[in-house]
Amino acid sequence: MVKIEDEDSVLKNEHSAMNAITIDCVIFGFDKGSLEVLLVQHGEGISKGKWGLPGGWILKKESTDDAAHRLLNELTGLDNIYLEQLKAFGDPDRFPLRRVITIGYYALVKREDYNIKAGFTASDAKWYKINSIPDLIYDHNEILAYSIKQLQNRVRQAPIGFNLLPEKFTLLQLMHLYEEVLGIEMDKSNFRRKILHMKLLVALDEKQQDVSHRAAKLFKFDPEIYTKLTEKGFNFEF
Amino acid sequence: MVKIEDEDSVLKNEHSAMNAITIDCVIFGFDKGSLEVLLVQHGEGISKGKWGLPGGWILKKESTDDAAHRLLNELTGLDNIYLEQLKAFGDPDRFPLRRVITIGYYALVKREDYNIKAGFTASDAKWYKINSIPDLIYDHNEILAYSIKQLQNRVRQAPIGFNLLPEKFTLLQLMHLYEEVLGIEMDKSNFRRKILHMKLLVALDEKQQDVSHRAAKLFKFDPEIYTKLTEKGFNFEF
DNA sequence: TCAAAAGTGTTATGATTACACCCATGA
DNA sequence: TCATGGGTGTAATCATAACACTTTTGA
Numbered sequence: 001m002v003k004i005e006d007e008d009s010v011l012k013n014e015h016s017a018m019n020a021i022t023i024d025c026v027i028f029g030f031d032k033g034s035l036e037v038l039l040v041q042h043g044e045g046i047s048k049g050k051w052g053l054p055g056g057w058i059l060k061k062e063s064t065d066d067a068a069h070r071l072l073n074e075l076t077g078l079d080n081i082y083l084e085q086l087k088a089f090g091d092p093d094r095f096p097l098r099r100v101i102t103i104g105y106y107a108l109v110k111r112e113d114y115n116i117k118a119g120f121t122a123s124d125a126k127w128y129k130i131n132s133i134p135d136l137i138y139d140h141n142e143i144l145a146y147s148i149k150q151l152q153n154r155v156r157q158a159p160i161g162f163n164l165l166p167e168k169f170t171l172l173q174l175m176h177l178y179e180e181v182l183g184i185e186m187d188k189s190n191f192r193r194k195i196l197h198m199k200l201l202v203a204l205d206e207k208q209q210d211v212s213h214r215a216a217k218l219f220k221f222d223p224e225i226y227t228k229l230t231e232k233g234f235n236f237e238f
Numbered sequence: 239m240v241k242i243e244d245e246d247s248v249l250k251n252e253h254s255a256m257n258a259i260t261i262d263c264v265i266f267g268f269d270k271g272s273l274e275v276l277l278v279q280h281g282e283g284i285s286k287g288k289w290g291l292p293g294g295w296i297l298k299k300e301s302t303d304d305a306a307h308r309l310l311n312e313l314t315g316l317d318n319i320y321l322e323q324l325k326a327f328g329d330p331d332r333f334p335l336r337r338v339i340t341i342g343y344y345a346l347v348k349r350e351d352y353n354i355k356a357g358f359t360a361s362d363a364k365w366y367k368i369n370s371i372p373d374l375i376y377d378h379n380e381i382l383a384y385s386i387k388q389l390q391n392r393v394r395q396a397p398i399g400f401n402l403l404p405e406k407f408t409l410l411q412l413m414h415l416y417e418e419v420l421g422i423e424m425d426k427s428n429f430r431r432k433i434l435h436m437k438l439l440v441a442l443d444e445k446q447q448d449v450s451h452r453a454a455k456l457f458k459f460d461p462e463i464y465t466k467l468t469e470k471g472f473n474f475e476f
Numbered sequence: 477t478c479a480a481a482a483g484t485g486t487t488a489t490g491a492t493t494a495c496a497c498c499c500a501t502g503a
Numbered sequence: 504t505c506a507t508g509g510g511t512g513t514a515a516t517c518a519t520a521a522c523a524c525t526t527t528t529g530a
Contacts, residue, residue: 020257020259021258021339058328058339060330063328063329063330064328067328085326086325087324087325088323088325088341090301090302090341091301092299092301099298101296101302101341103339171509171510172508187492187493188508188510189494189510189511189512190492190493190494192510192511193491193492194492197491208509211501211507211508212503212507212508213500213501213506213507214500214501214502214507214508214510216508216509217510410481425521425522426481427522428520430483432519435518449480449481450479450481450530451480451482451527451530452481452526452527452529453481454483
């Protein structure tokens with residue numbers, strides 16, 4: 001079971017893992033027009049009941065990236081999650097018991113894929129909307145704030161936003177995602193023109209189901225053009 | 239005296255500092271139209287004679303940012319250097335003796351300010367042009383490559399490039415800096431229009447001295463607009 | 477007087493913005 | 504039939520790219 005770096009695991013895990021460095025992970029999801037993050041609750045110790053970012057220790061034989069992937073998998077059961085390192089957070093007083101530096105990561109998951117792993121209950125892990133985040137343990141509010149800025153930057157430079165959407169999506173869903181992440185309003189018509197002009201999307205022969213208005217065309221993204229744009233970046237200046 | 243993380247200091251410094259984490263720093267300079275980095279030479283141990291990035295240990299009571307500033311100051315004598323963290327490099331085999339994770343930083347210095355510190359000789363530290371970097375110790379070539387990419391990104395989003403130039407500079411010097419960092423050619427006329435249009439620069443009542451052609455007007459940047467643009471970013475899409 | 481760099485001006489093209497408008501569909 | 508979102512069209516404005524041109528100055 002994944003733990004957030006807590007007072008107990010500090011004492012228990014020293015022998016089997018790197019003992020001055022942890023991983024903390026901001027997991028983003030997008031649901032009903034809202035950007036959310038997955039937080040976990042401390043079970044024991046002095047921070048009992050408080051929420052924080054999921055995290056844990058780095059094993060002696062694994063890279064930090066591997067450690068982050070492993071922790072994510074233990075929590076969500078998902079492989080192949082989009083994951084990027086943020087940076088290291090190294091304030092000497094960030095962790096109360098002793099000096100621990102943490103490496104921040106952020107992940108983008110499709111909410112349709114997400115299922116809480118056995119070992120976790122609804123009271124252990126919960127999605128929080130980005131604008132109603134509680135007071136978190138240690139420096140986790142700072143890490144979260146940094147991750148949001150980073151997401152806003154990255155989303156305008158590479159087509160990573162798709163990792164938050166279902167395989168098939170409508171143009172307006174995509175636009176709402178950008179509006180929510182960037183905190184701005186966009187023009188429907190101009191957005192359509194711009195995004196279609198990039199040739200990144202493939203129109204499907206399918207329409208939305210079960211909506212109480214005109215059904216919109218569904219799109220997916222072209223994986224070939226996606227990798228091309230991810231490598232050389234793109235300019236999404238809204 | 240600054241050390242790059244070497245086999246000796248691993249053994250000597252364990253008691254006084256964080257022993258599984260180091261700092262490595264890419265120091266960029268701009269001289270005669272070329273982008274350069276400052277490398278230091280290993281004095282002892284199995285990597286004797288090889289070049290690497292300057293780096294060192296993090297003291298128990300200092301933040302990672304403070305550690306990077308301290309190491310830079312010990313090496314160059316400079317305070318107030320422009321410094322940004324890159325990310326943590328955490329491959330389990332990156333350091334040969336045992337598991338050490340390093341936090342990469344990059345710094346931008348004005349070559350006019352730079353003076354090698356007492357304790358260093360010319361054979362200890364040397365500027366290398368970006369396109370003739372030797373084979374470096376550990377994963378330092380990887381860290382350097384990453385820092386160049388990061389510099390290219392940042393330079394197009396915030397006016398940080400000025401940290402590499404003297405206080406007073408001509409528009410063409412600035413343009414050549416961008417050309418060198420981004421590895422592209424630019425149009426003089428279009429560059430002038432674009433950069434002046436941003437209102438970031440202040441024209442001085444001074445001209446270049448001692449040039450064998452028409453002397454160019456000197457500029458400095460407006461610190462107020464500079465901070466504004468640094469906060470909200472700018473778009474330098476060349 | 478010539479080379480070298482400083483500095484200005486012009487035009488075509490394309491992207492961006494701010495709209496207004498029509499369409500399809502379930503309640 | 505009306506509310507809701509889906510989808511199209513257009514004109515004004517602005518940024519960019521490519522280019523030719525003039526000016527200044529030391530050697």
